[in-house]
Amino acid sequence: MTASVALLGTGLMGAPMARNLLKAGHPVTVWNRSIAKAEALTADGAKLATSVPEAVAGVDVVITMLSDGVAVDGLVMDAEVTGAMKEGALWIDMSSAKPEEARGQAAHLSKLGFGHLDAPVSGGTKGAEAATLAIMVGGQADYFSDAEAVLSAMGRPVHVGPSGSGQLSKLANQAIVAVTIGVVAEAMLLLREGGADPAAVRNALKGGFADSVILQQHGERMTTGNFEPGGLSKFQLKDLDNLLHEAGTIGVKLPLAQDVRDRFAHFCAAMNGGDKDHSGLFLELLERNGMST
Numbered sequence: 001m002t003a004s005v006a007l008l009g010t011g012l013m014g015a016p017m018a019r020n021l022l023k024a025g026h027p028v029t030v031w032n033r034s035i036a037k038a039e040a041l042t043a044d045g046a047k048l049a050t051s052v053p054e055a056v057a058g059v060d061v062v063i064t065m066l067s068d069g070v071a072v073d074g075l076v077m078d079a080e081v082t083g084a085m086k087e088g089a090l091w092i093d094m095s096s097a098k099p100e101e102a103r104g105q106a107a108h109l110s111k112l113g114f115g116h117l118d119a120p121v122s123g124g125t126k127g128a129e130a131a132t133l134a135i136m137v138g139g140q141a142d143y144f145s146d147a148e149a150v151l152s153a154m155g156r157p158v159h160v161g162p163s164g165s166g167q168l169s170k171l172a173n174q175a176i177v178a179v180t181i182g183v184v185a186e187a188m189l190l191l192r193e194g195g196a197d198p199a200a201v202r203n204a205l206k207g208g209f210a211d212s213v214i215l216q217q218h219g220e221r222m223t224t225g226n227f228e229p230g231g232l233s234k235f236q237l238k239d240l241d242n243l244l245h246e247a248g249t250i251g252v253k254l255p256l257a258q259d260v261r262d263r264f265a266h267f268c269a270a271m272n273g274g275d276k277d278h279s280g281l282f283l284e285l286l287e288r289n290g291m292s293t
Helices: 014-023 035-044 052-056 069-076 079-084 099-111 124-130 141-152 165-194 198-205 213-224 233-250 255-269 278-288
Strands: 005-008 028-031 061-064 090-093 115-118 133-138 155-161
Touching: 005 014, 005 052, 014 028, 014 035, 014 124, 028 035, 028 052, 052 079, 061 141, 069 079, 069 099, 090 099, 090 141, 099 115, 099 165, 115 141, 115 165, 124 133, 133 141, 133 165, 141 155, 155 165, 165 198, 165 213, 165 233, 165 255, 165 278, 198 213, 213 278, 233 255, 233 278, 255 278
Parallel strands: 005 028, 005 061, 061 090, 090 115, 133 155
Antiparallel strands: 115 133
8 A cells, every 4th residue: 555755854864765665656755954855856756845844744654864853853843844744644753863752752743643653774875775774663553554564665664662662772773783883893903903804704704693784894894994974973973872861761881882982972073083984983993093094
């Protein structure tokens, strides 16, 4: 079953997600603060909206893919936006945010008669382009059933619990990603300085316990010096800050996440690495060793 969709936020992730929705036969209206990024999607069949109320008017599903929960809140809490929405529409936030923000958005929209799912993703730009994103979905089960066809056009959706659970799952995902990037960087540096061929070692490790997408993709980035953004370091830092905030709320300590968060903070602030790929943490490791690429 097809559903009409408004996709708000057509950056590195949102643009390929919109294209995959169109390929699956869903009519898509796009909006972005920088209008040119949304306008480019008209060649793929998307309808361009110049304002958010215009974008959400009459559609079945509103998808947000914005920088953070604050940006999403600015739209969810805007009466002009919600006033333009179709009765009974479903809002799916696929941005990375705090669980408490997702729960607040769900409660607010429910009072207005709208559904809400928090459905952040993992897989980076490659996953967005290939429609293979891991999609972690929090919210009511019936809303998930209604949205499953739309979400499946972009990847593999899994319902993980009530409102906020999707964002909590994404924070857990980001902890694993960030800490793994840190140790892969150390492994690549060890191999390089010890005289082994990092590419050959990555090949040797395929299929073993140490193998991972991060080892293969980001390990290659580190050894070839390719830090063009797939996943921005400043967003990785934001997610780690959200993770540690949530951990503090729950009352648990996460020492590995805290350490890698501090390293990303240094990379972003002191080394101007915020707009580099998060595999750029390798550069922070080089600096701390007094080495260059």
